[in-house]
Amino acid sequence: MLIKTGIIILLVLIIASLFSALTFLHKDQGKGERTARALTIRISLSILLFILLMLGFYFGVIPERGL
Incomplete structure (x- = not known):
């Protein structure tokens, strides 16, 4: 929930x-x-948002969802 708030x-x-x-x-x-x-x-x-999203994917904070 914290990552969603930061992104928004x-x-x-x-x-x-x-x-x-x-x-x-x-x-x-x-x-x-x-x-x-x-x-x-x-x-x-x-650029900061892009870097934070990439770090979130890398560290598993943002889960990877496939089709």
Whole structure:
């Protein structure tokens, strides 16, 4: 249950970062660096989520399910 909560929290943070980048892009008219910083945070969170999922599969926290 803890891993599911962590995944959901990371996904919400990724989406929030994406929408904050959209807001900064609209407010700054593409001239500020806040948009790039928000997108960098989004990419970092996505990479972190991917690494945590891979570690979860490797250590057996997330079970492998086949068809």
